[in-house]
Amino acid sequence: xxxxxxxxxxxLAAILFSIGLIGVLTRRNIVFVLMSLEIMLNAGGLxxxxxxxxxxxxxxxxxxxxxxTLAAAEVAVGLGLIIQMFRxxxxxxxxxxxxxxx
Amino acid sequence: MIALFYIAGAIAVIATVAVILQTNIVHGLxxxxxxxxxxxxxxxxxxxxxxxxxxxxxxxxxxxxxxLFVIMMLNLGQHTRDQERDWLSPRGWIxxxxxxxxxxGQLLTVLSSIDYDLVPEQVGVMEVSALLFGPYxxxxxxxxxxxxxxxxxxxxLAKTK
Numbered sequence: 001x002x003x004x005x006x007x008x009x010x011x012l013a014a015i016l017f018s019i020g021l022i023g024v025l026t027r028r029n030i031v032f033v034l035m036s037l038e039i040m041l042n043a044g045g046l047x048x049x050x051x052x053x054x055x056x057x058x059x060x061x062x063x064x065x066x067x068x069t070l071a072a073a074e075v076a077v078g079l080g081l082i083i084q085m086f087r088x089x090x091x092x093x094x095x096x097x098x099x100x101x102x
Numbered sequence: 103m104i105a106l107f108y109i110a111g112a113i114a115v116i117a118t119v120a121v122i123l124q125t126n127i128v129h130g131l132x133x134x135x136x137x138x139x140x141x142x143x144x145x146x147x148x149x150x151x152x153x154x155x156x157x158x159x160x161x162x163x164x165x166x167x168x169x170l171f172v173i174m175m176l177n178l179g180q181h182t183r184d185q186e187r188d189w190l191s192p193r194g195w196i197x198x199x200x201x202x203x204x205x206x207g208q209l210l211t212v213l214s215s216i217d218y219d220l221v222p223e224q225v226g227v228m229e230v231s232a233l234l235f236g237p238y239x240x241x242x243x244x245x246x247x248x249x250x251x252x253x254x255x256x257x258x259l260a261k262t263k
Contacts, residue, residue, distance in 0.1 A: 002103060002104040002221075003219035004104055004107055004147075004148070004219065005217075005218070005219050005220075006216060006218045006219070006220045007213045007214065007216045007217070007218075008107075009107075009144075009148065009220075010213050010216070011209075011213055012111045012114070012115070014213065015115055015206065016115065016118055016137075016141075017209075018202045018203070018205060018206040018209075019118045019119055019122060020118070020122075021198075021205065022122060022195075022198055022199055022202045023121065023122035025198035026122070026190075026194055026195050026198050026199075027122065028189045029127070029186060029189070031127055031169070031173065031176075032121075032122065032127070032130060034169075035121060035130060035131070035134055036121075036122060038165070039137070042141060042157075042161065045153075045157075046141055046144065046145075049144075049148055049150050049153055050148060050220075052150060052225065053220050054218065054220050057225070058225050058229040058232075058233050059233065061150050061152060061153045061225065062230060062233055062234060062238055062241070064150075064153045064156075065156065065230075065234070065245075066245060068157075068160050068161065069248060069249060071161070071165060072160065072164070073248050073249055073251065073252030075165050075168055075169070076252045076253065076255070076256035077252055077255045077256055079169070079172045079256070080256040080257075080258075080259030081259055082172060083172060083176075083259070083260045084259050086176050092176065092182065093185075
């Protein structure tokens with residue numbers, strides 16, 4: 001069976017993480033910010049799976065399961081907050097949430 | 103198998119770039135589903151079929167459908183799309199992209215020192231579940247409590263007063 005260099009998998013995870021980070025930093029639509037957070041979490045999970053493949057263990061897959069659970073809980077709460085925000089401000093622009101600045 | 107890894111990786115990167123460049127939320131969501139399915143293929147190639155199935159069912163299935171429901175409830179029209187196009191100006195893009203590129207460069211520098219070729223071997227459902235319900239059973243219980251807390255919080259937050 002052919003082999004894959006382990007750094008290529010980790011580099012792919014790093015690229016996906018950076019794209020997600022750019023999305024979080026640049027978008028002003030809160031739904032896109034939440035989607036970019038999902039991209040970053042998924043990149044973290046990919047790094048765990050690459051680690052699991054490197055050592056041939058199942059522990060990396062268990063960490064990925066924990067990440068997927070965290071992502072599901074985070075998305076549920078985040079989307080609830082988005083619905084509440086849209087109800088209150090009638091927009092998805094995150095800049096309207098700057099009322100607390102001094 | 104090795105070609106599948108690089109093809110799926112290229113699709114994942116292209117689809118993820120397309121996600122953060124979209125002005126229409128639904129198009130962005132569809133690209134995100136494509137990206138997640140490509141990552142699921144990578145999981146399978148790396149010998150983690152259980153994680154690949156979970157990625158397709160839980161991520162690309164359940165979580166993305168949740169997004170779709172909320173986008174339907176928000177009911178954003180043409181107005182938001184035009185607004186989105188104004189927000190996507192190059193001025194706002196450059197500084198964060200440079201910062202993220204610097205971070206990526208640092209990560210690549212660290213990762214380039216690794217030199218190991220992995221031969222993917224299948225670690226199936228049986229090995230994972232034996233660990234999941236053996237030494238990691240407390241983590242499973244904590245995950246269930248986290249999901250319950252997320253459920254209660256989402257119900258409370260989205261409730262109409």
